[in-house]
Structure formats: structure tokens, C-alpha cells
Amino acid sequence: MTAPQQQKLKVTGPVVVTANRLGDGAVVYRTGSGDWSTALAQAAVVDTAPAATALLAAAITDDIGAIGAYVAPVRFGADGRPEPGNLRERIRLGGPTIALPVAIGI
Amino acid sequence: MYLYDDFDRTLVAERVVEFRDQVRRRLSGELTEEEFKPLRLMNGIYLQLHAYMARIAIPYGTLSSEQLRMLAHVGRRYDRGYGHFTTRQNIQFNWIKLEDLPDAMADLARAGLHGMQTSGNCVRNLTTDQWAGVAAEEVEDPRIWAEILRQHCTMHPEFTFLPRKFKIALTASKHDRAAIKVHDIGLRLHRNGAGEVGFEVIVGGGLGRTPFIGKTIKPFLPKRDLVSYVEAILRVYNLAGRRDNIYKARIKILVHDLGADAFAKEVEAEWLPIKDGPLALDPAVIADIAARFRYPDYPRLEENPPELARLRKADRRFDAWLDNSVTNHKVTGHAIVTLSLKPEGGAPGDATSDQMDAIADLADRYSFGEIRVCHEQNLVLPHVAQRDLPALWRALDAIGVATPNVGLVSDIIACPGLDYCSLANTRAIPVAQELTRRFRDLELARDLGRLHINISGCINACGHHHVGHIGILGVEKNGEEFYQITLGGRADEKAEIGALLGPAVPYAQVADVVEDIVAAYVELRERPDESFVQTVKRLGVEPFKERVYASH
Amino acid sequence: MPLIKNGRLAEDRYVRLLDESPIPDGVAVIVPAARFLADADEILRRDGPTGVEWPNNRKVAELEPYLDRLAVVVLSFPNFKDGRGYSQARLLRERYGFLGELRAAGQILRDQFLFLARAGFDALEVAKPGDAEAFASALARYSVFYQDAGDDRAPALRRRLARMAAVTPREMVR
Numbered sequence: 001m002t003a004p005q006q007q008k009l010k011v012t013g014p015v016v017v018t019a020n021r022l023g024d025g026a027v028v029y030r031t032g033s034g035d036w037s038t039a040l041a042q043a044a045v046v047d048t049a050p051a052a053t054a055l056l057a058a059a060i061t062d063d064i065g066a067i068g069a070y071v072a073p074v075r076f077g078a079d080g081r082p083e084p085g086n087l088r089e090r091i092r093l094g095g096p097t098i099a100l101p102v103a104i105g106i
Numbered sequence: 107m108y109l110y111d112d113f114d115r116t117l118v119a120e121r122v123v124e125f126r127d128q129v130r131r132r133l134s135g136e137l138t139e140e141e142f143k144p145l146r147l148m149n150g151i152y153l154q155l156h157a158y159m160a161r162i163a164i165p166y167g168t169l170s171s172e173q174l175r176m177l178a179h180v181g182r183r184y185d186r187g188y189g190h191f192t193t194r195q196n197i198q199f200n201w202i203k204l205e206d207l208p209d210a211m212a213d214l215a216r217a218g219l220h221g222m223q224t225s226g227n228c229v230r231n232l233t234t235d236q237w238a239g240v241a242a243e244e245v246e247d248p249r250i251w252a253e254i255l256r257q258h259c260t261m262h263p264e265f266t267f268l269p270r271k272f273k274i275a276l277t278a279s280k281h282d283r284a285a286i287k288v289h290d291i292g293l294r295l296h297r298n299g300a301g302e303v304g305f306e307v308i309v310g311g312g313l314g315r316t317p318f319i320g321k322t323i324k325p326f327l328p329k330r331d332l333v334s335y336v337e338a339i340l341r342v343y344n345l346a347g348r349r350d351n352i353y354k355a356r357i358k359i360l361v362h363d364l365g366a367d368a369f370a371k372e373v374e375a376e377w378l379p380i381k382d383g384p385l386a387l388d389p390a391v392i393a394d395i396a397a398r399f400r401y402p403d404y405p406r407l408e409e410n411p412p413e414l415a416r417l418r419k420a421d422r423r424f425d426a427w428l429d430n431s432v433t434n435h436k437v438t439g440h441a442i443v444t445l446s447l448k449p450e451g452g453a454p455g456d457a458t459s460d461q462m463d464a465i466a467d468l469a470d471r472y473s474f475g476e477i478r479v480c481h482e483q484n485l486v487l488p489h490v491a492q493r494d495l496p497a498l499w500r501a502l503d504a505i506g507v508a509t510p511n512v513g514l515v516s517d518i519i520a521c522p523g524l525d526y527c528s529l530a531n532t533r534a535i536p537v538a539q540e541l542t543r544r545f546r547d548l549e550l551a552r553d554l555g556r557l558h559i560n561i562s563g564c565i566n567a568c569g570h571h572h573v574g575h576i577g578i579l580g581v582e583k584n585g586e587e588f589y590q591i592t593l594g595g596r597a598d599e600k601a602e603i604g605a606l607l608g609p610a611v612p613y614a615q616v617a618d619v620v621e622d623i624v625a626a627y628v629e630l631r632e633r634p635d636e637s638f639v640q641t642v643k644r645l646g647v648e649p650f651k652e653r654v655y656a657s658h
Numbered sequence: 659m660p661l662i663k664n665g666r667l668a669e670d671r672y673v674r675l676l677d678e679s680p681i682p683d684g685v686a687v688i689v690p691a692a693r694f695l696a697d698a699d700e701i702l703r704r705d706g707p708t709g710v711e712w713p714n715n716r717k718v719a720e721l722e723p724y725l726d727r728l729a730v731v732v733l734s735f736p737n738f739k740d741g742r743g744y745s746q747a748r749l750l751r752e753r754y755g756f757l758g759e760l761r762a763a764g765q766i767l768r769d770q771f772l773f774l775a776r777a778g779f780d781a782l783e784v785a786k787p788g789d790a791e792a793f794a795s796a797l798a799r800y801s802v803f804y805q806d807a808g809d810d811r812a813p814a815l816r817r818r819l820a821r822m823a824a825v826t827p828r829e830m831v832r
Contacts, residue, residue, distance in 0.1 A: 024203035025157035063139040096525035101188040113814040117802040257804040263776035267741025384806040
């Protein structure tokens with residue numbers, strides 16, 4: 001959970017490239033066809049450092065699509081679909097782990 | 107309440123125009139993210155985990171009801187219906203879209219609000235005592251000086267690209283409610299032996315990776331010299347602060363490396379040639395700024411009106427709230443009221459747009475239209491007539507901001523943490539929420555007395571954990587959330603960095619450990635009125651460590 | 659690198675000396691700091707305007723003895739986030755009274771033009787050709803300035819007082 005942009009690229013399992021959409025900041029994942037999707041299921045999953053580096057490099061130059069791209073771990077769920085690989089990524093995809101204040105309200 | 111004139115309004119409006127153009131150039135690709143990022147940061151716009159975050163400045167923590175309503179509107183229109191008040195008296199909106207920001211900024215500008223310099227390597231929001239202007243024992247209102255410095259440091263051509271962020275805090279009371287000793291510059295307005303009012307200048311305080319208590323480099327600076335002296339400090343820092351390593355770039359490192367005396371000499375050398383130039387504060391200039399601070403026309407009222415005593419007897423809850431959340435005002439028959447934004451189970455410092463609107467209405471009715479923001483993440487109504495306290499309390503209670511826990515164990519200060527912030531190692535809010543549940547018993551909380559718990563989700567220390575009586579710092583160990591605990595920190599005039607209790611504990615155990623610490627305090631205190639922090643000072647952390655780690 | 663001088667795109671008449679080759683006579687030259695300091699008085703006796711390129715991690719006080727003979731001082735912005743050049747510029751203009759051309763070079767974008775002008779720069783080596791056209795509008799972006807700096811723009815505090823002085827008490831609506 002150290003800010004991933006500060007990590008050296010080291011791939012020990014399946015990873016995706018993730019970022020935030022430029023216009024609205026929404027969490028997005030780099031797809032195999034060179035664009036961005038909010039659905040993790042659409043993300044290109046790679047598992048070697050060279051593949052991750054290439055995917056990341058292409059993502060970074062596309063800073064009109066999304067910004068702050070980095071490599072994030074995933075794991076495969078029982079249904080074979082990728083799931084976030086750590087707490088930070090679970091929170092990014094699923095939102096804060098706490099109820100937002102409007103739910104309490106007046 | 108400072109009244110903007112057309113100069114102030116024009117500047118903010120021009121900023122909105124500039125920002126709209128910068129966003130346009132970014133969205134069209136004319137600006138890369140690398141070029142745009144420092145520009146958006148100059149308007150307080152961050153990228154967080156889920157979305158952009160906009161930090162809006164609340165200069166020295168003072169808001170008009172009109173401004174609070176505008177914040178409520180922005181929360182509703184452009185965000186998810188709530189905002190978060192921060193440890194620097196600002197407000198943050200967590201779900202703002204970049205494409206909406208020019209319009210949101212334009213709306214805010216109509217109320218004189220902006221995000222200028224709430225981020226970036228420039229002088230940030232100047233903060234002060236939330237009771238400024240109304241505290242009984244204040245020398246004079248520090249906000250006038252905060253405003254003079256705010257203007258001087260806004261879009262300052264020389265100091266817009268400092269080595270790192272720069273934070274200034276002011277106090278004018280013996281009891282420092284603004285934590286000036288842990289700021290880059292701390293200014294203490296006081297009276298010297300000759301009865302003159304001037305500033306003690308303290309530099310190089312700060313938290314984060316390398317916490318330091320600030321050092322006094324000028325025991326007494328005449329008011330006239332405030333701007334030129336601050337200019338000299340900033341110039342020395344701008345030229346000599348480290349730029350090779352962001353973890354060593356704050357002024358506290360420079361002051362520590364040079365030594366306070368050598369640093370003071372460098373400042374003096376920069377200052378002497380400029381002190382009598384255009385930066386010397388003309389009395390007319392000071393008077394002009396001071397004149398635009400409006401104070402209420404307080405009615406003449408009696409102290410302790412009978413309806414207070416009656417309701418105290420009749421209603422234990424009102425009695426508890428009066429004892430806890432209401433403070434003496436310098437004007438007879440009036441009171442300062444603190445609104446707790448720390449309800450049981452709540453996220454510390456959050457307020458919904460509905461709550462903000464309701465508080466704005468109450469401010470109009472009971473506080474001459476003025477609200478303050480505390481760095482402890484609560485709000486204040488600073489000009490309340492004592493006879494209005496019963497009605498005000500009922501209204502505050504109805505909107506959930508009257509929990510009588512101000513300054514107590516459940517009045518927790520926490521950063522947003524990993525639930526929002528991309529810098530975080532761990533979450534902070536759910537830890538705070540669980541602690542408010544464990545300490546929901548208000549009688550117990552009262553018995554424990556003043557007890558500040560501060561939680562930071564990472565070493566950047568936005569929760570000010572170093573200066574918490576109990577400080578909790580989130581660290582990552584093998585992908586799991588762990589928390590380091592410190593005891594005995596203080597942010598006031600007796601400022602101290604807390605001492606490490608022992609090895610970090612996992613997320614699931616933090617609340618248990620804090621309960622054990624509190625139980626140890628109850629056992630170890632000499633008398634019920636020996637405060638937690640006094641007990642720690644007397645005994646050190648060892649006795650606490652024994653008891654806490656014995657059971658874990 | 660396009661040069662903006664006094665608000666307009668201009669020809670750069672100065673030759674930048676990059677190595678140890680002899681300084682040509684009768685030509686406008688800019689000399690790197692180390693080379694300049696090694697032989698300053700001699701260099702300044704030459705025929706033709708002389709400038710020096712000064713790094714942002716050296717005190718400009720070292721240039722004081724030469725300022726009345728230098729035509730140009732070039733200050734460096736290796737990264738637009740590195741703001742040391744602004745302090746150096748103000749010191750040169752306001753402390754040491756330098757009257758020659760004060761030029762900013764390096765990574766400077768249009769969003770810094772106004773700050774640079776206010777700090778006392780009158781020439782900019784612009785990083786992006788597109789930004790050169792934007793110079794005039796960049797400077798016109800703001801009409802209110804809070805503080806005194808190295809330029810003549812009247813700060814707000816002084817304009818307020820001037821306005822108050824011009825208005826009789828009856829006309830003040832506050």
C-alpha cells in the first residue's frame with residue numbers, strides 16, 4: 001500500500017494497469033485494445049515484467065484518457081475473473097469501506 | 107468577519123478565468139498531465155483513489171453563513187452531498203470531477219471562496235485559534251495579521267515555487283489552540299515587558315517523516331516588521347532549502363541542519379536591507395485591513411440568565427453539553443459554542459450539505475452569521491448570547507452536532523486515510539469510528555478528561571498523530587494494516603512529540619489496545635483530575651507499555 | 659528557442675558560448691559563470707555586449723562587482739518547479755540595482771510569465787513556441803496584485819489607500 005508510482009516494476013503474479021479517468025477521476029483499467037474501462041473484467045492481465053512495462057508505457061503516454069497510471073496486482077476469483085489483488089485496489093474499485101455521511105443524514 | 111473588497115473579488119474571479127483556461131488546455135491535450143499537475147495543485151485539486159479531491163481554503167478558519175451555504179451547495183451539486191473539514195481549517199470535497207471544477211470554482215468565487223494555494227509548494231492556508239476575536243484572554247485578534255500575510259503570500263511572484271509546502275499559524279493567547287510550534291512559521295502575538303504588542307517568531311516546526319518542535323528565532327518582532335521578516339525567512343528558504351529530496355525539503359530540515367542561530371543570522375542578513383522598504387507596514391495599511399474585519403454589535407446582556415440555570419437542572423443532557431461544548435466569551439452574557447462533528451460511529455470532521463445549511467441558518471439566528479472551523483475538525487459558533495443557548499442546543503442536537511465530547515476521548519482527529527487518500531498505507535476512519543463506539547459512554551469520557559486521539563493513515567501525518575495524547579500511525583506490514591502507537595504528544599504551548607509505546611499492532615487490535623491504555627491511565631493517575639498527558643509526562647510510557655503488551 | 663523581449667518575440671542577438679573556444683570580438687556573447695568569473699575583468703573589457711549565464715545554486719552577490727558592466731544576466735530554471743531564479747532576479751534588481759537585460763531560460767511555461775515579469779525579468783527564452791504568442795494575454799490575466807515585487811504594479815494595499823484618500827467621507831458606502 002506504499003504509493004505504487006514509487007515502486008520499482010517487479011511482477012510476481014498477475015497484474016493490470018490502472019489509472020484515473022482524466023475528466024472525472026473515475027477508476028479505470030487498461031484494456032487489451034489500448035483504451036480504458038471502468039470494468040476490471042475488461043482489463044488486460046499480464047504476468048511478466050516486460051509485458052507490464054509495455055502496457056504501462058502505452059498507458060502513460062495516453063494521458064488524455066487517464067492519468068496516474070501504475071501497475072496493480074490482481075488475483076483470480078472462483079469464476080476466473082480478475083479481482084483486486086490488495087486492500088488499496090479493493091477500495092479503489094469498491095469505494096470507501098465506510099458508509100458515506102449522506103446515508104446517516106438528518 | 108473579513109469583508110472582501112473589489113480587489114479581493116477581482117483576484118478570485120481572475121483566478122477562475124485562468125483555471126477554466128488551464129482545464130480547457132488540459133482536456134484538449136494542449137497541456138500534458140506533467141504540466142497541468144502543478145497548476146491544478148495551485149488550486150487545491152488532488153487526484154485521490156476514487157476521484158479528484160478539491161480542497162477549498164477557509165482563511166484562518168472563519169466562514170460567513172453565506173459561505174457555508176455555498177459549500178453546502180457545492181457538496182450537493184458537484185459532489186456526494188457532504189464535505190470534510192481538515193486539520194488545517196480547510197474543507198475537502200472527495201468526488202469532484204475535473205470537468206465540473208471550473209463551474210464549481212465560479213460558484214465558490216461568488217461567495218469569495220477558492221482553492222488557491224491549498225496545495226503546491228507555496229504558502230498554504232494561514233491557520234489560527236478558532237476562538238480568535240472572542241476568547242477572553244486574547245491579546246488582540248490574530249486574524250488581522252493572518253489576513254495581511256494571506257494577501258502578501260497570495261500569488262507572490264517570488265515564492266510560488268518553493269522547495270516544498272509552507273505552513274504558517276498564528277496565536278494571540280497564552281493557550282495555543284493553533285499548534286504554532288509544529289508549523290513552518292509559528293507566530294505568537296504577545297505583550298513584551300514594555301507593554302508593546304508584537305510577535306514571537308518560531309520556525310522549523312513540523313510533523314511528517316521528521317517531526318520537529320519549532321525554534322524561536324525572534325523573541326519579539328514589532329508588528330510593523332511582520333511582512334518584511336516573513337519575506338526574509340521565505341527568501342532564505344527559497345534559495346537554500348533542499349530541492350534534491352522531497353523528504354528533506356521542508357524548512358524544518360534547513361533550520362535543523364544550519365542550527366537555529368545560524369538560520370536566524372541568515373534571515374537577519376536578508377531582512378535588514380528590506381525592513382524599512384515598501385514592506386514595512388504602514389499604520390494606515392494595517393488600519394484598512396483591520397477596518398474590514400466586522401465585529402458584531404453585541405447587545406448588553408446579563409451573565410448566566412435564569413433560563414440557563416433552570417434548564418441545567420431540568421435536563422441532564424443540556425447540562426452535560428453546557429459544561430462540555432460552551433466556553434466563556436470576552437463579552438458579558440455571551441458564549442462560544444463548539445459543534446462536535448464527532449458523533450458516535452461518524453467519520454471525524456464530516457458534515458453533510460444538509461447539516462451545513464442548517465448550521466448556516468443557526469449562525470444567522472444565533473451567531474451574527476459567523477462560523478469557525480477548528481483544526482480538531484469541529485465547528486464553532488463564536489457569538490452566541492447565553493440566553494439563546496437552550497434553543498440553540500435543541501437545534502444542534504436535532505442535526506446531530508451536539509455530542510458533548512469536545513476535547514474528550516471520542517473527539518478523535520483523523521485523516522481520511524486509505525478509504526480516500528492515495529498516499530495512505532492504512533485506513534484511519536474506521537479505526538476512529540470503532541473507538542467512538544468503545545468510548546460511547548459520555549460519563550466515562552468526562553471522567554477521563556481531556557484526551558486527544560490523533561490518527562494518521564501514513565507518515566505524512568495529516569492526522570497530526572505526533573502531537574496526539576494518544577497518536578496512532580498506520581503502517582503497512584506484509585500487505586496488512588498495522589498501527590504504531592505513541593503517547594504523550596501535545597500540540598499546544600507545551601508542544602511535544604509523542605513517544606513510541608511499543609511494536610505496531612494489527613488493525614483488529616487497535617481499539618482493544620487503546621482501551622487498555624485508557625484503563626492503565628485510570629489506574630496510574632495520581633488523582634482524577636491529573637490529565638492523561640500529565641500522567642504520561644510523570645511516569646513515561648513504560649508503565650503503559652507493561653500493561654498493554656502484557657495482555658497481547 | 660524563441661526569445662521574448664519586452665513583451666514581443668525578438669531576435670536573440672547573443673551568441674551562447676558553450677565551450678572553451680575564444681570569445682569572438684565585436685559580437686554579443688553570453689558566457690557561462692565559471693568561465694566568466696575566472697577572467698571577469700578581462701572579459702568585460704572586450705568589444706561587444708557581454709552577458710553571463712548564472713546557475714540557480716550560486717549567490718548572485720558574487721556578480722555584484724560586475725553588474726554595471728554586464729549587458730545581460732541569464733538565470734536558470736532547470737525545472738519550472740524550481741523557484742530559486744525568482745529570488746535571484748529580485749535580488750539583482752532590487753538589492754543590487756541591475757539595470758541590464760535579465761533573462762530567464764530553461765523550462766518556463768506561460769503560466770509562469772506573470773511571475774517572471776513581476777520578479778524583474780524582461781526577457782524570456784520560452785520553452786514552447788506556442789507560448790510566445792500567449793505572452794501578452796498571460797500578462798493581462800490578472801489586474802490585482804497583493805504584494806510589492808520587482809515591478810511597478812501597484813499592490814492592492816496601496817491602491818486601496820489611494821482610493822480612500824481620493825474619496826470624501828460622505829461618499830464611502832462601507
